[in-house]
Amino acid sequence: MKARTVGRHFRESFKSLSRNSWMTFASASAVTVTLLLVGVFVMIMMNLNKVADDLEKDVEIKVLVELTANDKEAKQLEKEIKNIDGVASLTYSTKEAELEDLINDFGENMGLSEQNNPLRAAFYVKATNPQDTEKVAEKIDRLKNTYSIEYGEGKIEKLFEFLNVARNVGLVLILALLFTAMFLISNTIRITIVARRREIEIMKLVGATNGFVRIPFVLEGMWIGILxxxxxITLVSLLYFNLYKILQPYLEGEMFKLLPITPFLYQVNILILVMGIFIGVWGSFMSVRKFLRV
Structure with a gap:
């Protein structure tokens, strides 16, 4: 395609937006409302997904070592645990460290002391994939010199099941909202093109190719998507920026944290822009197609 022809298509798309200003406003408004809903929902779902990831990463297996195990046997157990497929990290905690943690948590009034330490040394293990925690725990439990395995059996499985359901429901809702958006916006753009069907018919009758007729409308759809x-983009950015500034001080030191402003807002804004362009182009392309059969 010649540069002159490309320039003509761009000029025609801009002229069309100006000539049909009210229809352009209606189409752009439909895109605005829909993308605002999608943007807010995506923002919420991405933060909920981060909370779910943080919960999963916080899951660990506590392996209590037999009281009869000496240092050599404890080191051998550590080596065997590290060699298990699916183990991401392992931390050793001595009996003394376990007692110190217990005293820090519950105070010194428990009647415990270093001379009378009933606790066991422990390994804290995290799985590479948190969803495989149960499988890793079962493998560790078969090793020698393990007294017991603690990882929230029964509760962890329910937590992972809930998180998976929440992710799937969120994905379905986002896809449903996008399909609804594409349907509504394509219908709005179709009304714009229906009002200009005679223009398309005349161009076809004088010999214009389908591509020559379609490109200005597709470009027009792209501009509508951008507008x-x-x-x-502006409202979602302002909303998240202010929410982050308000809520983040209260979440300092907590398990749950919001996604940082950067690069999160850039990602959401690019997503909104790409969706706007795609929906505008797709709506125009599908709407003009039926009028090309002259």
Whole structure:
């Protein structure tokens, strides 16, 4: 395609937006409202997904060592645990360290002392994939010199099941919202093109190719998508920026944290812009297609 022809298509798309200003406004408004809803929902779901990931990463297996195990046997057990497939990290805690942690948690009024330490040394193990925690725990339990394995059996499985369901429901809702958006916006753009069907018919009758007719409309859809993305990007950015500034001080030191402003906002804004362009182009392409059969 010649540069002159490309320039003509761009000029025509801009002229069309100006000539049909009210229809352009209606289409861009539909894109704006839909993308604003999608942007807010994506923002919420991505933060919920981070919370779910943080919960999963916090899951660990506590391996209590037999009281009769000496240092050599404890080191051998450590080596065997490290060699298990699926183990990401391992930390050893002596009897004294376990007692110190217990006293720090519950105070010194428990009647415990270093001279009368009933606790066991322990290994704290994290699985490479948190969902494989149960499998890793079962393998460790078969090793010699392990007294007991603690990882929240029964509760962990329910937690992972809930998180998987929450992720799947969120994904389905986002996809449903996107398909609804594409349907509504394509119908709005179709109304714009229906009002200009005679223009398309005349161009076809004088010999214009389908591509020559379609490109200005597709470019117009792209501009509508970009125009419709500006307000959602601005509002979502302002909303998240202010929420982050308000909530983050209260979440310092807590398990749950919001995604940092950067690069999160850049990712969401690019996603909104790409969706706006895609929906605008797709809506225009599908809407003009039926009028090319002259």
């Amino acid at each position: 419709g993305s500006i307000l959602p």
